[in-house]
């Protein structure tokens with residue numbers, strides 16, 4: 001039987017709760033049947049996202065502790081530890097060694113290591129991971145904690161060298177890619193290295209892009225070009241990848 005839930009876009013990393021009317025964004029993603037991983041930036045933000053996602057088929061709320069907010073929000077780690085038992089979806093978590101956030105880098109490492117240890121122990125988590133200027137360190141933490149053995153790490157906007165991409169691939173990571181990152185050589189290199197079975201699309205809206213949640217057609221076009229495949233096939237494949245991770 002034809003199942004309509006199998007078609008529609010995939011936005012595997014966006015911030016619906018950073019829009020003024022988050023409820024409208026949740027409703028729109030449902031109407032467009034956009035399979036969405038709605039990441040959050042603080043543990044306190046999770047409850048209202050989980051509530052919005054609870055009655056919807058296509059949006060899944062993830063529990064996050066954004067590395068750029070660790071300086072102020074590290075005390076919320078205990079709330080994270082409590083809530084992580086209640087969800088399969090974790091993100092946005094990770095490391096950021098950009099100049100602005102470098103002062104909190106040591107604390108970021110402690111928090112991220114703790115988060116990944118917990119995920120590794122509990123198992124069956126899908127984890128959306130931020131890695132600005134920290135590709136190697138992020139992979140080190142994944143490997144050291146063993147999170148890749150019990151969970152699925154999804155590297156969001158992974159800007160890395162060829163050897164780091166291959167290492168991530170060997171660890172079983174998925175990659176959520178957006179149009180902006182695919183327009184530069186490293187993004188192209190990623191598509192040349194990673195099989196399409198490990199690729200997901202994202203917008204990271206409303207950050208650093210003119211995209212609204214679910215607007216992934218530009219990324220799909222670039223993916224189709226890189227793999228020499230047709231648009232419908234690429235859309236189907238990515239929907240299938242996301243469905244396997246989000247619905248099982």
Ligand SMILES: [Zn+2]
Nearest residue numbers: 013092204207
């Ligand atoms: Zn993000």
